[in-house]
Amino acid sequence: MIASETGSGAIPMIKIKINIKIKAWPRLGRSEASQGYFLVAPPFLYALLLLAAPLAAIVLFSFWTQDYLTLDTTLTLKNYREALSDPLYGELLLRSLVISLAVTAATVLTAFPIAYFISFSVPPSRKSMWIFLITIPFWSSYLMRVFLWKVILGYNGVLNTTLTGLGIIDEPLSFILYNANAVVITLAHAYAPFAILPIYVALEKIDRSLLEASRDLGESRVMTFLRVTLPLAMPGVVAAVLIVFIPTIGDYVTPRLVGGPNGLMIANMIQTQFLKLNNAPMGAALAVLAMAMVTAVSLVFLFLNRRYLKGQK
Amino acid sequence: MKSLRLYAILYLIFLYAPIALLPIFAFNDGTVIAFPLKGFTLEWFKELLTIPALHAAVLNSLIIAVSSALIATCLGICAARAGTRFAFPGKKGILGLIMLPLVLPEIIVAVSLLVVLLQLGLPLGSWTVVLGHVLMCTPFSIAILNSAFQSLDVSLEEAAIDLGETRWSSFRLITLPLVMPGIISSLLIAFTISLDEFIIAFFLTGTNPTLPVYIWGQLRFPQKIPVIMALGTILVLASVILLAIAEYFRRRGVARTGQADAGGFL
Numbered sequence: 001m002i003a004s005e006t007g008s009g010a011i012p013m014i015k016i017k018i019n020i021k022i023k024a025w026p027r028l029g030r031s032e033a034s035q036g037y038f039l040v041a042p043p044f045l046y047a048l049l050l051l052a053a054p055l056a057a058i059v060l061f062s063f064w065t066q067d068y069l070t071l072d073t074t075l076t077l078k079n080y081r082e083a084l085s086d087p088l089y090g091e092l093l094l095r096s097l098v099i100s101l102a103v104t105a106a107t108v109l110t111a112f113p114i115a116y117f118i119s120f121s122v123p124p125s126r127k128s129m130w131i132f133l134i135t136i137p138f139w140s141s142y143l144m145r146v147f148l149w150k151v152i153l154g155y156n157g158v159l160n161t162t163l164t165g166l167g168i169i170d171e172p173l174s175f176i177l178y179n180a181n182a183v184v185i186t187l188a189h190a191y192a193p194f195a196i197l198p199i200y201v202a203l204e205k206i207d208r209s210l211l212e213a214s215r216d217l218g219e220s221r222v223m224t225f226l227r228v229t230l231p232l233a234m235p236g237v238v239a240a241v242l243i244v245f246i247p248t249i250g251d252y253v254t255p256r257l258v259g260g261p262n263g264l265m266i267a268n269m270i271q272t273q274f275l276k277l278n279n280a281p282m283g284a285a286l287a288v289l290a291m292a293m294v295t296a297v298s299l300v301f302l303f304l305n306r307r308y309l310k311g312q313k
Numbered sequence: 314m315k316s317l318r319l320y321a322i323l324y325l326i327f328l329y330a331p332i333a334l335l336p337i338f339a340f341n342d343g344t345v346i347a348f349p350l351k352g353f354t355l356e357w358f359k360e361l362l363t364i365p366a367l368h369a370a371v372l373n374s375l376i377i378a379v380s381s382a383l384i385a386t387c388l389g390i391c392a393a394r395a396g397t398r399f400a401f402p403g404k405k406g407i408l409g410l411i412m413l414p415l416v417l418p419e420i421i422v423a424v425s426l427l428v429v430l431l432q433l434g435l436p437l438g439s440w441t442v443v444l445g446h447v448l449m450c451t452p453f454s455i456a457i458l459n460s461a462f463q464s465l466d467v468s469l470e471e472a473a474i475d476l477g478e479t480r481w482s483s484f485r486l487i488t489l490p491l492v493m494p495g496i497i498s499s500l501l502i503a504f505t506i507s508l509d510e511f512i513i514a515f516f517l518t519g520t521n522p523t524l525p526v527y528i529w530g531q532l533r534f535p536q537k538i539p540v541i542m543a544l545g546t547i548l549v550l551a552s553v554i555l556l557a558i559a560e561y562f563r564r565r566g567v568a569r570t571g572q573a574d575a576g577g578f579l
Contacts, residue, residue: 032399032400032401033399033400033401033402034401035399036395036398036399036400036401036404037395037401039391039392039394039395039398039399040391040392040395040396040401040404040407040408041391042387042388042391043388043389043391043392043411043451043455044392044407044410044411046388046411046447046448046451047410047411047413047448047451048410050426050444050445050447050448051410051413051414051422051425051448052410053429054422054425054426054428054429055421055425057425057428057429057432058421058424058425058428061428110324113317113320113321113324114320114321114324116317117317117318117320117321118321121317121318128564132556132560133325134325134328135556136553136556137328137329137331137332139505139509139552139553139556140332140509140545140548140549140552140553141509141525141528141545141548141549141552142509142511142525143509143511143525143528143529143532144331144335144528144541144545144548144549145331145332147532147541148330148331148332148334148335149331151331151334151338151346152330152331152334158334189327189328189331192328242416243415243416246416246417246418247416247417247418247419248418249418250417250418250419250420250421251418251420252419252420252512252515253511253512253529257532267418267420270420270424271420271516274424274427274516275516280424280428280431283424284424284428287420287421287424287425290418290421291418291421294418
């Protein structure tokens with residue numbers, strides 16, 4: 001990797017540098033790779049012990065069974081069979097997937113024009129201020145924000161009282177709280193910066209002369225956008241989709257607060273299995289199924305967009 | 314471009330709508346969270362001072378957030394330096410694993426840690442929340458510190474070593490001051506994330522709730538809501554101040570290493 005960047009002429013120089021280091025610091029004159037490993041070891045071990053190992057444990061757990069407090073460690077597919085045959089679990093999994101997809105679509109589609117606006121219309125000196133403005137709400141308490149959406153969307157909420165006050169509607173709208181719509185609105189709000197930032201970064205990377213060239217060669221503004229800007233921005237859009245889609249499927253707070261009985265998602269069931277029903281293996285199986293579902297959809301999405309991602313990284 | 318600007322302004326209103334409501338209801342003299350407003354009061358802020366359980370939760374959250382921020386930033390420095398300065402086989406995979414919590418649903422992280430801790434028979438408590446929060450904060454620290462380390466000129470450090478400094482003293486005297494704004498920014502961001510984090514704390518906390526877990530418990534009681542609004546107002550103000558400081562240090566770091574400002578935390 002390094003050699004290809006520096007070119008052939010630079011290789012002898014690197015050797016000389018290493019020689020000097022070894023001469024001056026015989027004890028510390030390790031190879032670059034071993035220094036890298038030495039440095040990366042603490043965070044890597046941390047992630048290995050507290051992320052990789054627990055994830056492996058939860059997969060193992062999902063093949064066990066639990067009857068109240070006694071844990072049966074014989075490997076079995078019972079949990080999975082139950083999860084896939086019980087319509088309650090199936091419906092929750094499917095609903096979580098549908099809501100996540102809707103949230104992702106809503107978030108990314110509304111975020112794109114904002115990212116485009118900041119990248120193309122805002123003068124360079126004001127760009128970081130705009131980015132800062134967009135990230136501020138994201139850093140305020142997530143719980144409070146979700147709760148406030150409940151206040152806004154409620155039957156006697158801010159939106160309804162304002163709209164009836166202005167005479168736009170006669171009856172308060174009831175389809176916006178305690179259902180999937182409310183979950184989509186709230187999550188689209190919560191994940192907005194996660195969608196805007198990657199798209200913005202991708203748009204910023206686009207060489208503006210390509211757009212001029214396209215216009216000079218006779219393409220219209222719209223066609224230039226579709227044939228030059230959009231394909232070049234796709235890596236950012238793909239990143240935004242994945243960054244929004246993957247975490248939303250496991251969201252617990254939003255469905256619980258604004259979802260009502262028909263807006264609950266799989267995370268609520270996982271929590272119930274773990275903390276209320278004392279059936280950790282079933283919860284683990286549901287968690288594994290949810291992750292498998294997310295991974296499968298993400299991989300298909302990446303595959304469909306593979307031509308835009310070529311030459312990246 | 315006119316319509317795009319209008320859209321951007323509407324979008325900002327959408328982004329800020331919930332937060333804008335916080336102070337309105339925090340100062341509203343009525344127990345019901347709805348319009349029309351009743352009158353101005355400081356009652357709810359005064360009540361905040363009289364709840365011992367809240368104070369315990371705030372203290373607990375502060376301890377957890379400071380510990381998580383310190384540990385995550387230390388781990389972040391190691392990873393960011395290794396990632397930007399050295400090439401080694403398997404680097405992508407190793408850093409990928411460390412960055413994984415950024416996209417992993419928090420509930421998965423929470424339940425998998427919970428399962429392991431319970432199986433090992435370890436008691437839950439503030440320290441288990443710290444373990445989880447460090448996992449969540451480290452990727453953010455790395456993202457911030459990466460840009461700090463990336464803009465660093467390697468030859469500065471090499472010059473220091475050639476002039477007789479040890480590897481450690483050159484790191485301390487040359488590298489550290491140059492990336493210090495990034496480190497402060499990382500500490501503040503990690504602190505803010507840990508302070509706000511709910512799911513992991515909800516699963517892994519023992520008998521002492523963190524602040525978000527305490528708030529979650531209160532949201533069930535309608536008569537407690539105005540007090541929570543007052544609390545939320547203070548929290549939002551604190552976050553904005555912390556972020557403004559973090560942004561100030563990030564920009565100073567950018568100016569110090571002489572690169573163009575690309576903006577943003579992520």
